[in-house]
Amino acid sequence: MDELALQGLGPNADNGSRDRAMQYFEQLKSCENGWKLCAQTFTSGTYHSNDHVKFFCLQVVENYLKKNYRLGSKDDHDIVKSFVVALLQIEGNGASQNKNFIRNKVAQVVSLVYIVDYPHRWPTFFTDILDTLRIGPMAVDMYLRILLAIDSEVVDREIIHNQEETQRNTLIKDAMRDQYVVQLAESWFMIMTGYETSHPEITCQCLEVVGKYVSWIDINLVANDRFVTALLRFLSNNLLRESACDCIYEIISKGMDPVAKTKLIESFVSLLESQGVFNPSEDEEGDYLSKLSKLVNGIGVSLILAWQKLVKSNDQENTQITLQALEHKIPFMLRFLGDEDDDVSGAVTGFAQEYIALLKQVVPLTPSQRENVEGLLYTIISKMKFDESYNFEQEGEDEAMFLEYRKQLKVIFNNLALLDTDLLIGTVLNVVTRTLPVWESTDFRDVEIVVYLMYILGEAVPASHGQHFSGNPTKVSALQEMMRLLIKSHVSCQGHTSVLLQFFETVVRYDKFFQCEPEHIPEVLMAFLDERGFRNRSAKVRSRTSYLFSRFVKGLKQHMNSYLEDVLKRIQDLLALNTPDNGYQHLLSDDDQLFIYETAGVLVVASDFPPEKKQELMKNLLAPIANKFEGLLTKLYQENDEDKQLAYAKCVNNAMALASRTSKGFSSQQTMKQCGCIEAFTELLKIFLHALNTPVHRQLLHVGVRQYMHRMVVCLGEEILPFVPIALENLLKQPETKELYDFIPLINQLIMKFKTDITPFLNSLFMPLVSTIFQVISTPSDERDQIAANEKKMLERGYFQFLSTIVSYQVFDVLKAQAGQNLDQVLMSLIQGAVELQDPQSQKMCFNIFRKLIEVWGGNDGILGFADFMYNNIIPACFLAPLKPTFDLTDGQTTLALGESALCLKSIVDKRGEEVIIYLQSDYLPKLNLPPELIQEFCQALRTDSKTFRNYHKIFFTKAKS
Structure with missing residues (x-):
């Protein structure tokens, strides 16, 4: 072995050494005898204390086994077989004390040999491995690891196999069933029972193997008296019970004939019940309870699957037997679903959902089934409640997990609504009417959940034609009663952020209620406007209510006229611009203010006042912007500090954005002209155009001006046209590629709106714009600057889009006039x-x-x-x-x-x-x-x-x- 290259395998190696090690790795993989050298090195013991070298050697051998071993010679096969035998001896006698990651890699290597050689080239594979078990616990551990690795290669359904691999795997499993599974099952029993006291970890590992293999072997090899007796015994052993639970889960989840499956489950459940397994103590460990909950889930889902098969086969007698068996398991499901540990509860939600789906097929429900449904509903409601440990101030991972879990419960809640709408509505009404009148002496979590139930009722029992207060009379009557109680109880004064947020979400969801009973509007408006909403100490509440207020007003704008001036007066201080000068001491963020300005605009436009009054109100609304804008621009020009410059630029941009959003209140039914508000907005446009001359943060300010002009094209008529040449003149002085490209959609918008009426205006605008575009595109730029290249490409595309708009809207006279x-x-x-x-x-x-x-x-x-x-x-x-x-x-x-x-x-x-x-x-x-x-x-x-x-x-x- 190249000792110098091997030095690059350690965690402390430098990049150069690592590169050399990688080159050596590739060299050995491609070399015909590289794998042999690595196999010999591993078994020689030369590097018995160097895990990195041993893992390196196994990886080279693994590569050979995956790619070339199938076509290897008889000599190569003999070498590989000898290597495996040596591995089993080394790992079995425990002298090497290899770490788990090495032993797992050894198991994988052995499994790769197995899938090629068994059953033809090495028919005695399992005999040879089983012979090593007498060596001791390390050999048993390796045997079990190899079985798990074989499962990954041959059985694991999550791994996608091609047709050839699937055929190979079928052949292997058939051969194992014929020759070895009886011996394997016998070995499992001996290992499970032989090591339960001395090496419980080996028993746990063996139980995992049984769980993996039971899916495709004869069930009677495992579901027999001695195996089951052992499994039940393990359930009373704290070190073994979780693995035993998983093993039983796999046994009852095995694909079987539905009648046999029901009998198997019933026999297991009878034994488990007799030992009190499904009635654990309150202080039981959470991990074990989660395993039990998963087992109950498996029992329920398996019985439902068996029932579905029996229904299809029209076996009425056994269908009824299986349904009765299932009904007896519902108390177990409710017990674990209601567990205070959400992980335990969450493990059985699949059973709950499948049971509801089954009940939809057997309506009308029996009294006991209706009782089950009611129990399930109350359990769901109880589990939806926030835990005492929930941190509302700093929501972290645990809080996110609970909210995700709450969504799962909401799915079950919605399904229950489809199953029995009246029961669900009646239950929610009962909970709400019981809690809201006494909210002051009730824990805020109990208050929040009843308001939340009102809210999600709107999804669970959908609106009729978008209207919650028509259609189902039970729902309409219940919702009206609950909404009156929600407002009249003054629960919005409870104070906790969770209750407040849910209150505001709910009144907005059911805004149509206030069309039926508008006398409740003032109370809700005040809640938005005072310390419950916009002036709440929580930024989260202030932000959310800014948005929800906008929705509330839009939904009820025809009822808002009498409250308009009072509302505008109360929000006056919230309209002040958030500037560096005031140290950003504003209650609302810039984004929140956008909603406030938009809502105020909607209120003014929708009011019954004459145009003169609307103009006055709109000017007052926009006054904070008009009064401060030029002063902010001046400070931007004068400021030398870069951070403050950017702060002022953002503030100027935001001021224009606020004015843009205010114009959203206008529509084709209530135009700016009809409302008499043209002057208020054109005066602002004159001021905003000054921002185009800015020497700093030009792009940011141009965005604001363009955005405002886009809105004015929508809202104004030809009054916008005189301002476009001024904007273009400023833009064409020192154009940047992106600015020019971003300006083109505005011109296109004007053409689309005014069509041929715009011809005189476009005649003078056309060639200066085109010439500037040509000039910018032809200006040389760094070939390596990909951003500049993309911007030019987009400008070219924008230019063609401009010409396309001219011809599409038949403004041909502009071209003819050139x-x-x-x-x-x-x-x-x-x-x-x-x-x-x-x-x-x-x-x-x-x-x-x-x-x-x-x-x-x-x-x-x-x-x-x-x-x-x-x-x-x-x-x-x-x-x-x-x-x-x-x-x-x-x-x-x-x-x-x-x-x-x-x-x-x-x-x-x-x-x-x-x-x-x-x-x-x-x-x-x-x-x-x-x-x-x-x-x-x-x-x-x-x-x-x-x-x-x-x-x-x-x-x-x-x-x-x-």
Whole structure:
């Protein structure tokens, strides 16, 4: 062995040594005799104290066994067999005292030999291994490890095998059943009982092996008097009982005939009950209880599966027997589901869900089944309650796990609602009416759960046509009673964050209740506005209520008119900008304020006031922004400290965002013009445009201005147009690629809204914008700067999108109004985009633009010179682009671009007729050195319909490029 290379295996080796060790590893793997050297090294004992070298050697041997051993010679087989025998001796006598990871790797290596050699090349494999058991406990441990490794290779259903491996595994299992499983089962019993006192860990390991193998061996080898007696004995041994539980679980989960399965389970349960296994003491260990809960879950699910099979086979007598057996297990399920340890409870939720699904098939329910359902419902409600240990101030992993567990319980709750809606509604109503009137003397956890139950009732019993207060009369009546109690009890004054948050979530979910009984609105509004909501000491409550208030107001805006001015007055201080000057001492974060401004805007717009009053209210609402904006800009310019500069820039950006969100209250039914609020927003726009001149954090501020202008395009009419040239003028002074790209959607939005009405405005805007785009794209940048390259690519795409919007919305006069040289420049940029750019999306857009121009200008009445441009440039582009080596006909996006080029050609033929086909046949296509028959075929296809030609078009270029 290369001693120097082996030094790189230790944990303290440097990178160079590790690289050498890896090279040596690869060398030994590829060398014909490398594995032999490693096998000899491992068994020689030279490195008996170096785990890293031993593991290294085993990995090389493992690689050989996986890749080449199957085709190895007789001599190689003999060497491998001798190596395995030596391994069993070394690991069995315990002299080496190898660590577990080495022993596990040895077991894996032996299992790899086994799956190749058994049963043909090494039929006595198990005889030879069983002979080693007399050596002692270390040999027994290795034997069990090997059996577990064999299970992983041959049986484990989670490992995906190919067809050849599956056939091999079937052959191995059949041979084992015929020759060895009886001996193996006998060895397991001897090991389990022989080591239960002296080496309990070996008994546990043996129980794991039994659990793995029972799925495919004869059940009677394990489910017999002596095995079961031993298993029951182990259940009273603290060191063995968890493994015994798992083993019994695997036995009862074995696939079997349903009648036999029921009998097996009943015999096991009878014995377990007689020993009081399912009635453990209250102070029992959690890990053991989790295992018992898993066992109860397995019993229940297995019986339900057996019942389903019997139903399908129409065996009514045994179906009833199995159902009765199942019903007797429900108390066990309820006992473990209700355990205070959530891990114990969670282990049996599968049984609960499957039982509910079964009951849906046997309705109407018997009185005992209805009792079971009621017991299950109350157990679920009890378990949904927050534990005393729940930390509401600092929610960590334990809290997250409980919330996840609560979701599982909610699924069961919802399923119970589908099974018996009236029972669920009645139970929730009973719990709510019992608790809410006495909330002041009740633990907050009990209060929170009843409000939570009200909340989730809305999901469990879905709304009728989106309306909780119509449809099911039982639900409507119960919800109305509960909602009145929720408001009138003043439970929102309880104070705990969990109760408050659940209160606000619930009133918002059932906001339609307040349409029926609007007299309760003031109480809820006050809860939002005072220390229960926006002014709560908890930032979490303040933040969530900001959002929920927005939803509440939107749902009830027609009822808010009488409260509008009072609400605006009470939130006045919450509208103040959060700036570096006030040290961010604001109750609400920037994001929370967005919801407050939006909600206030909705209230003003939805009010019954005349336009003059709405304008006044809106100006007052926006005053904190209007009054402070320019001062903040000035401080941004004057500030030298970079951190403070960024803080002011974020503040300015946020101010614009707040104004944008305020405009969300307007709609097509209540426009800005109808509400008389145009002046309030255009005055702000004038101020905001000053931010475009900023010398610092330009990108951040431009985002704010653009966002606001996008909103104004939506809300204003032509009043927005005078401001766009000012914005563009500032933008074009020192444009950055991304800024320019981000500005294009705003222009596109204007075109889409105003269409041909925007022509005079676009005429003057068009060429300065296009020239700036060309200039920015052509400015050289570092070839290694991938970000800059991507930004230029996006700008090119944005430019083509701009032209596409112009032609799609038929603003052709803008293009016609450009000087001839300028129009030629634009048209040639489209040719370049279609042919030269390696960007299928841009290519597709360019061909699409040409197709629309052809439809308008391609005839004899088109603009001067366009016909020549079609023949000299567009037609060649339709061939040159697809013929390029970089044009990948197998790529989906590229295929779309090819389809557009086909439609382009078709549009030219539609406009110019037979002259195009004659030109292609006699002039252009022969210049491409294409075979005459292919030219003839192409021209013939051009005379067909568009769909047929598009399909042929791809075939043509596939042939032309081959």
